[in-house]
Amino acid sequence: MWAPEEEMVKEWESEQECMKQRLVLQDTEAWQKEPDFRGLERVGGVDLSFIKGDDHNACAQLVILNYPELQVVYDVSEMVFLTSPYVSGFLAFREVPPLLQLLHTLQREQPELMPQVMFVDGNGLFHYREFGLACHLGVLSDLPCVGVAKNLLQVQGVAKNDEHMSQISAMSKAGDTFPLVTDSGKILGQALRSSDRSTKPVYVSVGHRISLDTAVRLTHSCCRYRVPEPTRQADLRSREYLRRYFPSSS
Template identity: 70%
Template sequence: MSASPAEDLLQQWESEQARLRQQVLEDDTEDWQRSPDFSGLERVGGVDLSFIKGDDVNACAQLVVLSYPDLQVLYEDSQMVTLTAPYIAGFLAFRETPFLLEALQRLKKNQPTLLPQVVFVDGNGLFHYREFGLACHLGVLSGLPCVGVAKNLLQVQGVNKSEEHQSQIAALQRGGDSFPLIGASGKVLGKALRSSDKSSKPVYVSVGHKISLDTAVRLTHACCRYRVPEPIRQD
């Protein structure tokens, strides 16, 4: 029996993820990342794809660029797009990345001086079934440092909403406090971060590309006025 078209597609996507996964850099690569106050960081971006309720084909692809550290909007781009790839859990990037990448490429072409030095992605990076979520995919293809920030816990690799997880959340006393999300293999895949004093609900931060986890967590906290970092909240 030959594989169905859906199985063929899944195999193709899995091998593509595995190939691109080899290119992810999980370390700080930029000078500003090594500075205690992120000296030299001037532009932070955020990308998101938002859907109209009840319609999972038409969406709005959004990119904003804010100044750092004062988080004022420097650039905004939103385009209605029609998604062609099917939604399959764990392969969200194949639906969304092309449109987010196009937004970054438009900016690079039209106003290159406003290109962000780091991009926050509304989704996961290494905290993913195969350690290659949307933030990794966009990071590798764009070549930009990327940070995945998810609002909900993806229950993967043995990480779940256990009583222990809930008690760790309760122990986060103030904005900036975090704890590691450790997969079944013992690898730290991301961190749960209390991003603001005002919000006791954490966000889940993971490396996308060209940044270390500790720096990604510190930067996420620095970009939060509320629970969600401003570059994503402004989308």
């Protein structure tokens, strides 16, 4: 078990604050302003899957899908060794470096396939210090980025209480949403019923270079099931890679 040093956490906090100054929380691309996202052709998704019982070795996955068809046009799986410990609220320092490396390799080898927007299985602005995994990856890659989490992060007064459950029950169809409002009245994300098949919402927040409304609309348009297809495919393929090459890990 790693014991994170206070010094390292302070350093990470300071780095987060610096990167936060570079955050862009509005639409920056022409396709984002189109009702049907005309001009958007490639959406990316990333994920990490771990070998069972091993906190160090993981499969880093990048997929690129065409849009609006949502067919995989590029995918790469790479085993990575993670040296940074897991510290709650600082997951990005552990997971972003190998994911960023996959993007850099794609940019170098097949720049024509670079995604115009990235989906991350996790939070963006909806985070303890308003700088989650999707913000971190977005700022360092300088790509529009959306965080879509499967579970509610209970932060700044947002809680999985009776009111929250009642709001979920009131969502009757795919596309229904409600805001995630902090104690101070700030909206850090939206709960979205992404599919008629699933009554459980996903939690959408801005990562970088996209507005919340656009992020929610885009997420819904990329969902065949509960989870957006880019991150769903990244998860499926990284798990499949581990099953194939590390059968004892599944």
